[in-house]
Amino acid sequence: MNVDEDFADFVRARWSSLYRLAYLLAASPTGAEDLLQTTLEKAYVSWHRIGQMEYPEAYVRRMLANTLVSSRRRAWHRERPTGTLPEVAGDSAELPVLDRSLLWPLVCALPDRQRAVIVLRYYEDLSEAQIAEALGCAQGTVKSQASSAIAALRRAVAAAGVGEAVDGS
Amino acid sequence: MNLGDQLRETLGEEADMQYATPPDVDRLIIGGRQRRRHRNLVRAGGTALALVLIGAGAYAVLQTNPAAEIPIVDTPKAPPVLPEDPGASTLEPGTYRVLVGAGADGAAIEADLTFEGRAWHAGNFPRLNEGRNGGFGVYRAYALAAGSGCLGDESTVDAATTPEALAQQLAELPGSTVVQPVTSTGVLGRDALHLRVRIPQECPLNEYYRVAETPRGSRGISFHAASPQPTVVMDFWVMEEAGVPVVLDAWYEVGASKVLLDGVAQATEATRFVAP
Numbered sequence: 001m002n003v004d005e006d007f008a009d010f011v012r013a014r015w016s017s018l019y020r021l022a023y024l025l026a027a028s029p030t031g032a033e034d035l036l037q038t039t040l041e042k043a044y045v046s047w048h049r050i051g052q053m054e055y056p057e058a059y060v061r062r063m064l065a066n067t068l069v070s071s072r073r074r075a076w077h078r079e080r081p082t083g084t085l086p087e088v089a090g091d092s093a094e095l096p097v098l099d100r101s102l103l104w105p106l107v108c109a110l111p112d113r114q115r116a117v118i119v120l121r122y123y124e125d126l127s128e129a130q131i132a133e134a135l136g137c138a139q140g141t142v143k144s145q146a147s148s149a150i151a152a153l154r155r156a157v158a159a160a161g162v163g164e165a166v167d168g169s
Numbered sequence: 170m171n172l173g174d175q176l177r178e179t180l181g182e183e184a185d186m187q188y189a190t191p192p193d194v195d196r197l198i199i200g201g202r203q204r205r206r207h208r209n210l211v212r213a214g215g216t217a218l219a220l221v222l223i224g225a226g227a228y229a230v231l232q233t234n235p236a237a238e239i240p241i242v243d244t245p246k247a248p249p250v251l252p253e254d255p256g257a258s259t260l261e262p263g264t265y266r267v268l269v270g271a272g273a274d275g276a277a278i279e280a281d282l283t284f285e286g287r288a289w290h291a292g293n294f295p296r297l298n299e300g301r302n303g304g305f306g307v308y309r310a311y312a313l314a315a316g317s318g319c320l321g322d323e324s325t326v327d328a329a330t331t332p333e334a335l336a337q338q339l340a341e342l343p344g345s346t347v348v349q350p351v352t353s354t355g356v357l358g359r360d361a362l363h364l365r366v367r368i369p370q371e372c373p374l375n376e377y378y379r380v381a382e383t384p385r386g387s388r389g390i391s392f393h394a395a396s397p398q399p400t401v402v403m404d405f406w407v408m409e410e411a412g413v414p415v416v417l418d419a420w421y422e423v424g425a426s427k428v429l430l431d432g433v434a435q436a437t438e439a440t441r442f443v444a445p
Contacts, residue, residue: 103176
């Protein structure tokens with residue numbers, strides 16, 4: 001089987017799964033299509049290598065997140081990584097059960113990089129080290145992004161009148 | 170339930186609700202190939218540029234005030250790469266980026282092309298269909314038609330390396346008649362050499378007249394199943410870009426409507442080279 005056939009088979013088999021991740025990362029259907037197309041074109045360029053991997057899909061899924069944030073790379077580099085923040089402040093505190101229709105728009109409203117960290121952590125179940133590797137940044141940066149995202153979500157939930165009684169520490 | 174658990178549940182449910190339309194795998198592969206060609210060109214240019222930058226960088230380090238802040242400027246998002254679907258699929262109106270070729274320093278020359286209306290068809294060189302066909306293209310030619318001019322002939326001649334010599338070669342395309350001789354003019358804000366030719370396409374069935382070979386493949390102008398194909402009128406502007414001759418062409422089949430001619434002219438004039 002040549003490279004083109006192998007790539008085509010992979011795309012057809014994994015398209016739906018990749019699209020779902022792209023949708024969560026891009027937070028819109030059209031953004032997801034653009035992101036997925038760009039990522040797969042990049043993957044095609046290196047398919048002779050990616051196709052030989054034991055889990056090519058895992059690699060392409062990380063490429064999706066990296067492609068999303070790479071357009072903002074300069075801004076990303078301006079952020080100062082830190083290793084002293086708590087392990088994602090407040091994500092273990094109890095909240096009233098939220099409706100998906102409330103929480104998803106709040107995730108969509110996060111900046112791209114914060115949303116990427118949240119999606120990779122809670123949808124892809126990646127560790128901080130794996131997220132840092134996927135996004136090409138320091139682990140401390142992942143921590144600070146996750147912390148900021150969680151704090152923003154908690155504030156938004158509270159502002160929506162659902163989680164005022166929750167201890168956000 | 171904590172926020173982490175709720176995020177897991179919400180993201181999972183949201184993802185499961187999404188339905189993806191089937192992929193256009195051919196388009197992805199074409200886009201990937203274009204990206205690879207672009208990367209290879211940039212790498213070739215990068216090798217040459219690296220030597221210059223090392224020297225310039227060393228000078229800058231000596232001259233720059235280390236306390237000065239370098240402003241960070243957001244660059245606008247580049248238009249999508251032109252899909253090279255070889256079929257007859259309709260091209261969505263909008264602006265697309267294409268590879269023109271390599272400049273004298275090896276770096277990629279790119280241009281943005283803008284298409285309006287829904288009668289443009291995708292391809293390495295898009296075609297406007299309004300009963301008759303027409304189109305335009307911008308490219309660095311590395312070979313021109315020779316022999317019969319038909320693709321099956323497989324004979325080409327190397328493209329000249331100066332605008333003057335290249336314009337003269339275009340005036341001698343196989344089977345063509347010069348309608349307007351080579352004259353100096355201006356196009357896209359640049360000095361250029363212009364000529365107009367008529368090309369009666371007398372290629373066998375299932376072949377096409379190939380004007381030039383370019384980094385985006387053959388520049389063909391035949392789009393009918395019948396033989397002979399309609400005669401084509403073709404304008405060429407040859408200009409210098411990044412130290413190499415670049416061709417802008419615009420063509421139409423004899424008998425084309427004013428709508429088609431206006432559409433081709435409008436798109437041709439909207440061509441913009443991308444600043445390096």
